Amino acid sequence: MSAYNKMSVKDIDVSGKRVIVRVDFNVPLDDNLNITDDNRIQGAIPTISYLVNNKAKVIIMSHLGRPKGEFKEKYSLKPAAVRLSELLGKEVVLAKDVIGEDAFAKVNALQQGQIVMLENVRFHKEEEKNDPEFSKKLASMADIYVNDAFGTAHRAHASTTGIADYLPAVCGFLIEKEIAIMGKALENPKRPFVAIMGGAKVSDKIGVIKNLLDKVDTILIGGGMAYTFEKALGRNIGKSLCEEDKVELAKELMDEAKAKGVNLVLPLGGKAAKEFKNDAEMKVFKENYGDDWMGMDIDDSTIELFSQYIKTAGTIVWNGPMGVFEMPNFANGTKEIARLVAESNAVSIIGGGDSAAAVEQLGYADKITHISTGGGASLEFLEGLELPGIVALMDKKVRNTFVAGNWKMNKTPNETFDFITKLKDQVKDATTDVACGVPFVCLQKALDAAKGTNIKIAAQNMHYEENGAYTGEVSGPMLKEMGVEYVIIGHSERRQYFGETDETVNKKAHAVFKYGMKPIICVGESLVQREQGVTDDLVRYQVKIALLGLTAEQVKTTVIAYEPIWAIGTGRTATNEQANEVCAVIRDTVKNLYGQHVADALIVQYGGSVKPSNAKELFEMSDIDGGLVGGASLKVEDFTAIVKY
Numbered sequence: 001m002s003a004y005n006k007m008s009v010k011d012i013d014v015s016g017k018r019v020i021v022r023v024d025f026n027v028p029l030d031d032n033l034n035i036t037d038d039n040r041i042q043g044a045i046p047t048i049s050y051l052v053n054n055k056a057k058v059i060i061m062s063h064l065g066r067p068k069g070e071f072k073e074k075y076s077l078k079p080a081a082v083r084l085s086e087l088l089g090k091e092v093v094l095a096k097d098v099i100g101e102d103a104f105a106k107v108n109a110l111q112q113g114q115i116v117m118l119e120n121v122r123f124h125k126e127e128e129k130n131d132p133e134f135s136k137k138l139a140s141m142a143d144i145y146v147n148d149a150f151g152t153a154h155r156a157h158a159s160t161t162g163i164a165d166y167l168p169a170v171c172g173f174l175i176e177k178e179i180a181i182m183g184k185a186l187e188n189p190k191r192p193f194v195a196i197m198g199g200a201k202v203s204d205k206i207g208v209i210k211n212l213l214d215k216v217d218t219i220l221i222g223g224g225m226a227y228t229f230e231k232a233l234g235r236n237i238g239k240s241l242c243e244e245d246k247v248e249l250a251k252e253l254m255d256e257a258k259a260k261g262v263n264l265v266l267p268l269g270g271k272a273a274k275e276f277k278n279d280a281e282m283k284v285f286k287e288n289y290g291d292d293w294m295g296m297d298i299d300d301s302t303i304e305l306f307s308q309y310i311k312t313a314g315t316i317v318w319n320g321p322m323g324v325f326e327m328p329n330f331a332n333g334t335k336e337i338a339r340l341v342a343e344s345n346a347v348s349i350i351g352g353g354d355s356a357a358a359v360e361q362l363g364y365a366d367k368i369t370h371i372s373t374g375g376g377a378s379l380e381f382l383e384g385l386e387l388p389g390i391v392a393l394m395d396k397k398v399r400n401t402f403v404a405g406n407w408k409m410n411k412t413p414n415e416t417f418d419f420i421t422k423l424k425d426q427v428k429d430a431t432t433d434v435a436c437g438v439p440f441v442c443l444q445k446a447l448d449a450a451k452g453t454n455i456k457i458a459a460q461n462m463h464y465e466e467n468g469a470y471t472g473e474v475s476g477p478m479l480k481e482m483g484v485e486y487v488i489i490g491h492s493e494r495r496q497y498f499g500e501t502d503e504t505v506n507k508k509a510h511a512v513f514k515y516g517m518k519p520i521i522c523v524g525e526s527l528v529q530r531e532q533g534v535t536d537d538l539v540r541y542q543v544k545i546a547l548l549g550l551t552a553e554q555v556k557t558t559v560i561a562y563e564p565i566w567a568i569g570t571g572r573t574a575t576n577e578q579a580n581e582v583c584a585v586i587r588d589t590v591k592n593l594y595g596q597h598v599a600d601a602l603i604v605q606y607g608g609s610v611k612p613s614n615a616k617e618l619f620e621m622s623d624i625d626g627g628l629v630g631g632a633s634l635k636v637e638d639f640t641a642i643v644k645y
């Protein structure tokens with residue numbers, strides 16, 4: 001589930017920034033527009049409080065009900081704004097519109113730590129159409145987008161997904177918790193792993209059952225959907241709910257379970273009624289029902305059978321009631337399963353909807369590890385589907401960061417010694433890897449000064465041959481013997497002035513590994529190439545050729561530096577987004593060549609007028625893992641400041 005390793009509000013600096021947060025305040029209201037259950041608002045409090053306490057200017061957006069694209073008073077978020085204000089003990093200003101004059105005026109007036117709530121995003125039909133112009137408008141109000149609406153994360157709407165195209169996008173604490181707990185249960189469950197599936201229809205849960213068959217030890221099936229399976233076994237199910245066109249599929253699922261060694265457990269019997277009514281005549285049947293009877297709940301023997309699995313489970317995932325629990329006479333099965341799940345020592349996860357309501361009504365909520373706030377979203381998550389509202393967020397960095405200085409043709413050996421002697425105290429506690437790329441003749445002094453410190457030394461070039469008639473060149477074995485760890489290859493200046501080509505870069509990369517060092521490979525486009533729109537293709541090509549023939553293990557320890565030539569020493573810088581985009585292209589190229597795990601490990605540096613004033617924001621971008629720093633690496637204070645970001 002690496003697709004869900006997302007950056008959270010904690011991974012980004014929100015102080016003083018305008019932060020637009022998508023929450024799920026789609027709360028139930030009575031006829032007088034009073035909120036009857038404020039769980040969803042409570043769920044968003046941790047994220048909102050964090051933003052307020054960290055001095056963000058907070059803009060809140062949500063949908064409520066189905067106003068079908070037009071303003072309707074009864075779908076106003078006013079009750080939610082009032083309730084949120086009560087819960088926070090703080091003013092929440094409600095805008096009269098979503099992207100209109102009033103919203104912009106109120107957002108512009110926001111001070112640090114203050115909150116504005118936009119009106120219902122579904123007052124615009126563009127919301128559910130994920131309209132790019134509407135997304136852009138929403139994005140234009142803010143500097144950062146936070147998604148904390150798990151309940152709508154399975155919908156690709158403008159305020160959940162589209163907006164992430166235009167802003168740095170991270171998740172809030174609610175989404176973080178949902179994906180952490182459910183992700184862990186699916187990926188690395190405590191065993192035995194027991195799934196309990198119920199509810200009306202098999203057809204709604206086929207995907208979930210299929211996905212879980214690869215993960216669980218046992219599936220207990222109850223509720224209306226059980227009868228389709230029972231029919232597949234040849235039992236008489238009377239008038240019970242049955243999806244005739246799914247009987248064959250039920251058979252297949254049972255065969256698949258058997259083949260995979262999963263216990264698929266069906267009810268032993270059920271409570272049946274003559275009519276679909278609470279006070280209808282009632283009778284308990286074992287396996288085969290009478291022709292006129294319909295199964296409405298699981299019976300005691302089934303509860304007993306299921307309890308044996310629940311009591312010994314390590315992880316439980318439950319979705320869907322065991323019977324028509326809305327009718328008190330047929331609620332016992334669902335209640336008993338809720339009690340058993342609450343009393344078990346297992347990690348227990350309830351996938352929203354009716355089963356969550358049952359657990360809450362019975363007062364067991366605090367005994368459950370996690371009750372998902374999103375019925376549909378949690379089902380899709382359990383199905384193994386990607387939730388668009390989460391996929392759109394920036395990935396968490398799983399890599400180290402690495403800041404390397406490229407001194408170019410600067411500093412003498414003695415200056416080098418002094419520089420590194422000063423630098424080593426400044427960066428000794430750095431959390432990032434640090435290197436200095438120095439001229440050949442300075443290498444020895446640099447290595448002497450850096451000995452026993454966390455500073456690594458890089459050469460700025462190397463010949464690919466081991467030795468021979470190459471006047472003026474330096475080879476791998478020479479550098480290795482000195483103790484050099486990294487070699488910068490393919491820098492744009494070498495490509496421009498010294499005839500370096502993609503082919504020689506590739507030969508050098510092989511040689512660097514052959515002699516036990518690691519390459520920092522530079523790629524990047526010129527201004528003309530950028531203007532012609534060939535940046536992505538060119539960079540993909542450069543990366544492909546540079547890595548040709550390297551193994552996955554080698555590429556995992558390779559550093560690729562993206563240097564837009566037009567931004568080197570010109571004072572022009574790429575915007576954070578431009579830089580990140582190309583770094584993402586580099587990673588994607590590696591992913592296509594070597595797979596996700598290699599791409600995840602690859603360090604991609606950005607180089608091109610990196611300075612203390614822009615380093616922090618650049619290094620916060622999802623695909624930038626540090627920098628190859630030119631001019632600013634020649635001053636101890638500047639380089640230190642950059643390293644500390």
Ligand code: AMP
Nearest residue numbers: 199200201223224295296320323324325
């Ligand atoms: P779902 O939304 O698929 O989780 O289904 C929940 C609905 O399934 C509830 O409204 C239950 O009343 C219904 N249900 C559960 N068991 C039965 C049953 N044996 N016959 C008819 N409906 C049922």
